[in-house]
Structures are given as C-alpha cells and as structure tokens.
Amino acid sequence: MTSYTICVFTENSIGILNKITTIFTRRRINIESLTVSETERKGISRFTIVIRSESRDAVEKLVRQIRKIIEVLAVFGYLNEDIAYNEIALFKVSTPIGAKPLDIETINKTYKAWVVYWHLTYVIIQKTGTEEEIFEFFDYIKPHEILEFVRSGRVAVSKSPQTLVDYLPEAEWEYYQ
Amino acid sequence: MGFNENQTATIQGSEPVVSVAKPELINGSHAVIQSLIAEGVKTIFGYPGGAIMPVYDAIYDYQDQINHILVRHEQGAAHAAEGFARITGEVGVCLVTSGPGATNLVTGIADAIIDSTPMVCIIGQVASHLLGTDAFQETDVMGITIPITKWNYQVTNADEIPEIIAKAFYIAKSGRPGPVLIDITKDAQQKLMTKPFVHKKTETLLSYHPRLAPKEDQLAAAAKLINQAKRPFLFVGHGVQIAGAEQELIRFIEKTDIPAASTLLGLSSMSVDHPNYMGWLGMHGNYGTNVLTNQCDLIIAVGMRFDDRVTGDLSRYAKQAKVVHIEIDPAEIDKIVKADAPVVGDAKIALEQLLPLVNANNHAAWIAEFKKYDAIEDEKITQPELAPTTEKIKMAEVIRTLSDKTKGEAVIVADVGQHQMMAARYYQFKKPSSYITSGGLGTMGYALPASFGAKVGAPDREVVAIIGDGCFQMTIQELGTIAQSGLPVKIIILNNNFLGMVRQWQQLFHQKRYSFVELQNPDFITIAKGFGIDGHTCAKREDLHASLDTMLASDKPYLLEVLVEKEENVFPMVPTGACVADIRLE
Numbered sequence: 092m093t094s095y096t097i098c099v100f101t102e103n104s105i106g107i108l109n110k111i112t113t114i115f116t117r118r119r120i121n122i123e124s125l126t127v128s129e130t131e132r133k134g135i136s137r138f139t140i141v142i143r144s145e146s147r148d149a150v151e152k153l154v155r156q157i158r159k160i161i162e163v164l165a166v167f168g169y170l171n172e173d174i175a176y177n178e179i180a181l182f183k184v185s186t187p188i189g190a191k192p193l194d195i196e197t198i199n200k201t202y203k204a205w206v207v208y209w210h211l212t213y214v215i216i217q218k219t220g221t222e223e224e225i226f227e228f229f230d231y232i233k234p235h236e237i238l239e240f241v242r243s244g245r246v247a248v249s250k251s252p253q254t255l256v257d258y259l260p261e262a263e264w265e266y267y268q
Numbered sequence: 269m270g271f272n273e274n275q276t277a278t279i280q281g282s283e284p285v286v287s288v289a290k291p292e293l294i295n296g297s298h299a300v301i302q303s304l305i306a307e308g309v310k311t312i313f314g315y316p317g318g319a320i321m322p323v324y325d326a327i328y329d330y331q332d333q334i335n336h337i338l339v340r341h342e343q344g345a346a347h348a349a350e351g352f353a354r355i356t357g358e359v360g361v362c363l364v365t366s367g368p369g370a371t372n373l374v375t376g377i378a379d380a381i382i383d384s385t386p387m388v389c390i391i392g393q394v395a396s397h398l399l400g401t402d403a404f405q406e407t408d409v410m411g412i413t414i415p416i417t418k419w420n421y422q423v424t425n426a427d428e429i430p431e432i433i434a435k436a437f438y439i440a441k442s443g444r445p446g447p448v449l450i451d452i453t454k455d456a457q458q459k460l461m462t463k464p465f466v467h468k469k470t471e472t473l474l475s476y477h478p479r480l481a482p483k484e485d486q487l488a489a490a491a492k493l494i495n496q497a498k499r500p501f502l503f504v505g506h507g508v509q510i511a512g513a514e515q516e517l518i519r520f521i522e523k524t525d526i527p528a529a530s531t532l533l534g535l536s537s538m539s540v541d542h543p544n545y546m547g548w549l550g551m552h553g554n555y556g557t558n559v560l561t562n563q564c565d566l567i568i569a570v571g572m573r574f575d576d577r578v579t580g581d582l583s584r585y586a587k588q589a590k591v592v593h594i595e596i597d598p599a600e601i602d603k604i605v606k607a608d609a610p611v612v613g614d615a616k617i618a619l620e621q622l623l624p625l626v627n628a629n630n631h632a633a634w635i636a637e638f639k640k641y642d643a644i645e646d647e648k649i650t651q652p653e654l655a656p657t658t659e660k661i662k663m664a665e666v667i668r669t670l671s672d673k674t675k676g677e678a679v680i681v682a683d684v685g686q687h688q689m690m691a692a693r694y695y696q697f698k699k700p701s702s703y704i705t706s707g708g709l710g711t712m713g714y715a716l717p718a719s720f721g722a723k724v725g726a727p728d729r730e731v732v733a734i735i736g737d738g739c740f741q742m743t744i745q746e747l748g749t750i751a752q753s754g755l756p757v758k759i760i761i762l763n764n765n766f767l768g769m770v771r772q773w774q775q776l777f778h779q780k781r782y783s784f785v786e787l788q789n790p791d792f793i794t795i796a797k798g799f800g801i802d803g804h805t806c807a808k809r810e811d812l813h814a815s816l817d818t819m820l821a822s823d824k825p826y827l828l829e830v831l832v833e834k835e836e837n838v839f840p841m842v843p844t845g846a847c848v849a850d851i852r853l854e
Contacts, residue, residue: 101475102474102475105422106410106422109411109414110414113414113415117415148602151602152599152602155598155599155601155603156599158598158599159599161418161419161439161473161475161476162475163475164474164475
C-alpha cells in the first residue's frame with residue numbers, strides 16, 4: 092500500500108466536505124487523515140487528505156472525479172517524496188508524585204517535543220513531525236503511561252516551485268495581508 | 269405533495285406579503301419566476317406543496333409567460349423534464365415541494381446525471397430557522413442529492429436567487445450536462461429582496477471551466493492514429509447528439525470512410541441508411557459490431573463512456589485496438605478503457621477540427637466484413653422475428669411496422685426492458701434526436717412521462733412511447749397529465765404479462781426458475797378510458813396494421829395495447845461477464 096496525499100482547493104462554502112467525501116465513499120477508499128483550513132487567499136479552502144492505495148490508477152481516477160465538483164478549483168495527488176509534510180500530536184502523560192521523573196532534555200533534544208502544560212499529576216507534551224516520528228516518540232513515552240493521545244491530520248505543501256497562482260486566476264482572490 | 273401547513277405556515281405570518289405592483293423590490297418567489305423567464309424557460313413540470321407555495325403563488329401571475337404542467341407524481345415531473353431536455357437540448361425544469369416532493373424526484377435526478385441530461389430542479393424547503401429541526405416535510409435534500417447532482421445549492425436569502433438560478437442553468441447546460449438542484453427555504457421565497465431584481469446570465473465561473481476546444485497536440489495525436497489505422501471503427505455516443513455534432517460526424521465519416529456503430533443513447537445520430545452505419549453496440553447490439561470490436565485496430569469513441577453494457581468483459585475487450593477517445597468530461601478518460609489518444613473537448617468542435625487533419629480513405633473491404641455478419645444475423649434472428657410463423661405477435665414486427673408507417677422519422681421513447689431493446693433494434697431511425705430512453709440508470713416507468721415531456725418539447729414531431737406492461741404500471745398515473753394536456757402522445761404497450769427481461773435472464777441463467785416475474789395485469793384500455801384517453805387492444809397479427817394506423821391518425825393521446833408472445837427473448841446477447849466476441853445468437 093502506498094500513501095498518497097491529495098490536496099483539494101475549493102471555494103469555502105457549506106457542504107463541500109460532504110461533496111468531497113462522497114466520492115471516496117463511492118469508491119470505497121478510506122480516509123486516513125483529513126485537514127481543512129482556509130488558504131493564504133480569502134474564500135479558498137485547502138483540504139489535505141491522506142489515503143493508502145495499491146493502485147496509482149485508482150488514485151488518478153479519484154482525483155479526476157473530485158475535480159468534477161463545481162466548487163473545486165484544483166486537485167493534486169502527491170506521493171510522499173513530492174511534498175514537505177507534518178502532523179502534530181498531543182500526549183497527556185501521567186506524572187504521579189513519586190514516579191520516575193520525565194527526562195525533559197531527551198524529550199526536547201532527541202525527540203524535539205515540548206511540554207506545553209504542567210499539572211500536578213500529568214503534563215501535556217506537543218510533538219510535531221511525520222507519522223513515523225510521532226510514533227517513535229509514542230514508543231519512548233509509553234512507559235510513563237499515556238492518559239490521552241491525539242494526532243492531527245497531515246498538512247503538506249508540494250516541493251514544486253509552482254504555487255496556487257499558477258493554477259488559479261490571480262486577480263479574483265484577495266490575499267490576507 | 270399534499271398541502272399540510274399546520275407547523276410552518278403560521279411562523280411566517282408576520283412576513284410582508286408582496287404584490288407584483290411594486291416591481292422594483294420583489295420577493296424571492298417572483299425572483300425565481302422572473303429568473304426562469306430570463307433564462308428562456310417556457311415550460312415547468314411541477315407539483316405544489318407547503319414549502320413551495322409562495323413560488324406557486326407567484327406563478328399564478330405569470331401564466332401567460334410560463335406554461336406550468338401539473339404532473340401526477342414528482343417522479344413524473346423529473347422524467348418529463350428529462351424527455352423535454354433530451355429532445356430540445358434545453359434545460360428541463362422541475363418545481364416541487366420539500367420532503368416527499370423532493371425525494372420523489374430523486375430517481376429522475378439520478379437518471380439525469382447518468383444520462384447527462386440538463387435539468388434544473390427547484391425545490392421548496394422549510395423556513396431557514398427550522399432547518400435541522402425535523403420540521404414538517406423537512407428532508408436533507410442537499411445531503412441526499414450530492415452524489416446525483418452536477419451541482420446543488422441551498423438558498424436561504426432572497427437576494428441570492430437570481431445569481432444562483434443563472435449559475436444553475438449555466439452548470440446544467442454547459443460541458444457535460446447534468447441535473448442541478450436548488451433548495452430554497454420558504455422564508456427566502458417570501459422575503460423581499462433588498463435590492464432591485466437583476467438577472468444576469470452566467471458566462472463563466474471561477475472554479476468550473478469545461479473545455480470545449482480540444483488541445484492541438486491531442487488532435488494531432490488522434491489524427492495520426494486515425495491516418496495509420498487499417499481497420500478503424502468509430503463509436504457514436506450520446507455526446508454526438510448533446511453537442512449537435514451529427515453533421516460534423518457525417519462529414520468526418522464520409523471523408524475517412526470509417527465504419528461506425530452506435531451506443532444505445534447514440535442511436536438516431538446517424539441514419540440507419542448511411543452506408544457507413546454498421547449498427548448498434550453492446551449487450552443486445554448487432555452481431556458484426558460486437559465481434560469486430562475485437563478485430564479492429566483502432567476505436568474512435570465519440571462522446572461515450574464505455575459502459576459495461578457496451579464492453580462486456582473488460583479484460584477481453586478490444587485489447588488489440590488502440591483508442592482515440594473524444595470526450596468532454598476529463599474524468600471519463602481512462603476511467604474504463606485506456607485512451608492512447610485522448611481528445612478532451614466538445615464532440616462538434618473536436619470533429620470539426622479533426623476533419624482537415626485526417627486523410628481521405630477507402631475502407632470498403634473492412635466494411636464488407638461487417639456485412640458478412642449482418643447476413644448471418646439477418647437469417648438467424650431478424651427475418652424470423654420480422655416474419656414469424658408463430659401465432660402470437662412478436663415485438664419486432666410491431667416496432668418494424670411502426671417504423672415503416674412513420675418512415676423512421678418518429679421520436680421513439682422507450683421504457684426499460686425487452687421492448688426497449690427491440691425498439692432500438694427494429695426501429696429504423698432516419699432523423700437525429702429520435703430515440704429517448706433511460707440508458708444508464710435503466711429506470712422502469714421512464715417512458716410515459718418522458719414521452720409527454722418530449723411531445724411538449726417537440727409538438728410537431730410524432731412521439732411514440734414504447735412501454736412494457738411492467739413499466740407502464742410504475743408511472744401509469746401520468747396518463748392524467750397527458751389527458752389534461754390533450755397532447756397527442758401515442759403510447760404502445762407491448763404486453764407479454766411478464767417482466768420480460770428479468771424472465772429472459774431467469775430462463776437463460778437461472779434454470780427457468782421464474783421468480784416473481786409474471787404479472788396479473790389490469791385492463792389497460794379501461795384504465796385509459798377512465799382517464800379520457802382512447803385505446804384499443806390488438807391481439808391478432810391481421811389487426812396490427814389497422815391498429816397502428818388508427819393510433820397514428822388520432823389527433824389526441826392514444827393507447828395501443830399489443831398482446832405479444834409471452835416468452836420471447838432478445839438476441840443477439842452478450843451475457844454478463846462474456847466477451848463481446850462471444851455474442852450469442854440464440
């Protein structure tokens with residue numbers, strides 16, 4: 092199974108997520124992760140959708156069918172090597188009195204993770220990285236008892252020098268200052 | 269749906285009621301109608317109900333400009349709009365209420381998307397403050413119709429109406445046509461617009477750019493393959509009719525001398541008399557066209573999508589052939605069959621621009637191969653069916669006699685099943701836009717309302733619906749619509765007291781275990797008479813000519829029931845999972 096990242100640029104209006112996901116449902120493709128936010132231009136949303144597939148052909152068909160949605164401005168399918176990508180994870184880790192203390196230096200220097208909230212009996216650690224890096228850290232911190240763990244969807248930007256402006260009409264969209 | 273306003277009506281009681289007397293600021297409902305008029309709409313197929321009542325109140329004032337046709341069930345409105353759209357090429361318009369009114373449209377919308385039929389459905393919705401509260405006759409129509417519309421949109425503000433309706437018509441009609449649904453809340457229909465009504469037609473959209481003119485390099489690549497081919501074979505799809513490319517197609521074929529065959533929805537785009545017309549493709553298509561699909565060296569597919577009913581077993585479909593695929597929808601390229609030379613664009617423009625790039629040619633020897641298969645099919649199937657020695661009337665002879673009597677120039681609207689295939693096989697189409705049927709969805713009950721819609725769209729043409737006894741009972745209530753309009757739609761029921769196509773499959777593939785396919789039918793003629801429609805039952809071959817003559821001579825709607833052989837099968841046939849070359853003649 093290969094991981095594909097699909098970036099969908101759409102008008103920002105009600106119901107677009109539904110219009111996009113119905114195409115995945117029809118083709119029985121599971122969504123591994125999904126992130127949606129407005130882009131640098133007002134009124135344009137960016138969906139970053141990660142799927143796994145054995146067939147590049149199937150992904151190409153999916154991409155073309157997503158493009159048919161009227162509100163969709165552009166769709167790109169990427170392999171991992173085509174993009175810079177990251178996820179963010181939060182770990183709520185138990186630190187009861189008397190337990191072995193956390194090795195904050197290793198957490199910071201080796202794992203590039205940061206404690207973002209201290210409580211008397213637990214801490215919340217934030218880790219940014221790829222899925223693999225996050226799970227490496229997961230394995231490291233597991234002995235301390237993970238009370239809660241949450242991972243965001245992937246965000247990704249293509250390594251290609253082209254920008255959205257190369258695909259979309261420039262003048263119509265207002266940039267954030 | 270029925271009028272029941274106990275929950276929603278009072279809430280809007282304080283809204284201003286607007287009369288037409290102040291045209292500078294109109295309410296949403298008047299904006300709907302004025303926008304429809306601005307888009308050139310003259311006919312609406314609809315059914316009133318609670319959530320759409322403000323628009324119905326507005327229509328009352330515009331009856332001199334818009335002909336509203338009251339159907340008997342919303343599905344009938346959808347199919348009538350489809351029939352209208354298919355024959356005129358214009359957008360068919362439906363107007364219905366929320367909840368069950370909307371859900372009753374769903375089958376027709378699904379039919380329209382798969383058969384690329386332009387349609388705008390305007391639907392009432394509960395008032396915006398009630399959305400999501402399970403209000404009376406509230407359904408999530410937006411959610412339901414996402415997968416079956418080209419575009420859908422919910423209007424909650426009267427000011428949006430002209431722009432959204434303009435956008436709806438542009439999207440429905442342009443590119444690959446399809447159905448668009450606009451869900452308008454009752455308060456948006458009732459409220460005054462805050463600015464003067466202006467309707468400006470949509471000409472372009474930011475996120476939607478159908479490609480009409482193909483890229484030059486794609487045309488060049490296609491022309492190169494066409495010029496190199498020794499045994500090229502052209503497939504005429506529905507896209508030819510949609511693009512109005514019939515003339516361009518003929519010019520292309522006459523210059524290149526390439527043999528052509530049609531898909532089900534491509535039928536009538538070429539006259540059966542044309543020397544390069546080889547027949548029909550697919551499951552019940554002709555013998556030669558199917559067998560030689562696997563012997564040609566190039567397929568030129570024009571405006572078609574390689575439906576599984578055309579290809580049979582894909583793993584053994586035309587593997588030897590290169591493929592030029594002319595298609596307006598880029599998502600169809602490589603979807604089923606890999607294209608060696610895709611040409612994305614409008615069929616008319618593509619054929620026009622290809623013409624100077626292709627060489628004049630002569631394929632007489634290749635065309636003669638089709639004729640050999642034709643002779644076999646003629647002897648084994650066609651002649652026995654057209655001149656039967658059995659007692660009962662066969663479907664084929666009804667269709668061919670009708671074809672002869674109408675000189676191949678009628679509009680045939682076929683329902684779904686054996687009679688649909690027989691109509692496609694035996695009617696000898698001479699004029700474009702003459703075969704209307706539910707191809708992709710295979711919607712039983714399509715033909716009666718669609719034939720009515722077609723007659724509304726083309727009142728000067730003879731429109732004949734060919735319907736099975738099963739299909740007829742699915743939308744039989746539309747006899748009321750036809751009777752009320754008085755339009756002379758001619759209806760032929762080919763009655764075999766069976767769900768014939770399912771019975772055929774049960775006979776061939778399920779050891780003749782006839783599971784729930786036999787029908788005890790009502791007296792159709794009495795029913796028609798109850799609606800005020802004349803009819804006649806033809807039970808004997810001797811009576812067939814006279815019966816058809818009487819039907820065709822009538823200047824009113826007419827129902828002709830023909831009692832046909834009970835267990836007749838449609839052949840040739842490519843059974844599901846078989847290869848086109850293994851087409852069965854018996």
